[in-house]
Amino acid sequence: MYLLAAYPQTCISAYLLVLSCITPCPIGSLTIYWMVLRHPWSYTNIHFSLTPRNSTTCSQSIPSSIISNIYNILSVEEQGMSQSFSNNTNSLNTTVNNFSVADDRSDILAWLSPLEPRLRHQDIRDQRVEDVGEWLLQTEEFRSWCAGSGGDESDNAVLFCYGDPGVGKTYIR
């Protein structure tokens, strides 16, 4: 049994790192346990390198072709494509773990909520009269809300737009 570990070369706050998998990865008669520290949202700032824990043992016992294959899987730096890494990782996860984020994407979204606000938005968007209400986007209140980043005390994170009670909130077409 050998342990191959991938470490991020750059210094990344610990909370951004999620231990994605410690997965037994059978390659031929060898079983390689490998561990990948994954950035939960993107791989943009993470570069991986493969560092055997015991380089002497590994280089003697594991054929260079296997090391090379694993490097290929993790070689973000060479390919310069963070996405390709995530794709490769997913395909490996599918093989080893029977678990793939990409395959489950629509199921996960449906699991988060059965509601579909985008349909209602599209409905209203289609009915809206052009230019009506555009003045709101030009107000100082809207602009500073939109541009604010919570950096200073005067920043208001919440914009409340209200109408008179007599306006009626019902929108009947």
Add this chain to the structure above:
Amino acid sequence: MEENGLVLTSCEVSSLVIDNLCDGAGGQNAAVACFYFDFAAQKEQSSTSILGAVLKQVVGGLDEVPVEIARAYGDQKRVIGGRGPRLPDVVRMLQTTSSEKRTFICIDALDECVAEHQVKILSSLKQILQKSPGTRILVTGRPHIRAEIGKRLAGGVTSVSITPRRNDIISYLHSRLDEDTIPDAMNSSLEADILRKIPENISEMYVLAPILGKLPQAIH
């Protein structure tokens, strides 16, 4: 009273802002999520499903589903035929996503939400803001919920009245007249009168709404 053809409803304001943000007003690569309350659909609109729907839109815009969410889904789908997420889970996930990416959350007609869920939603939004103060939240509704929003979100609220402006009324009248299904009943003199007199005499939406609702009948 027929409530047809309001010039500027809260949901129209919301959709206008959302489209503006989606078009890039909020900066490149910002996440925009919305929810429209509907009095008729109160049963389905629980605080968990609403904020879950907000999270769904944020996640839908990411290149990849965050591992934390994929893992929670993987854990829950195996039990009792698939358990849904709980509100604290959804809030935690939203805290994480909004910390990673600039996020706009637009909640329309909050006053049409059941009081119990309204409190939970405001409390959840507060938790998200505490973790990620850069998150922007738009809420629309009737003025009576203003105090509640201020109290639950602990200040930091800017209020804007959405009374329609003169240009809104003119644009709206043009639009309605263009959509007239019996154009022969209209002549240029009558159209000019409508476009001049209505904006002159009426600026308050609550007066305008019922009149505009009956505009087609009045013309014909």
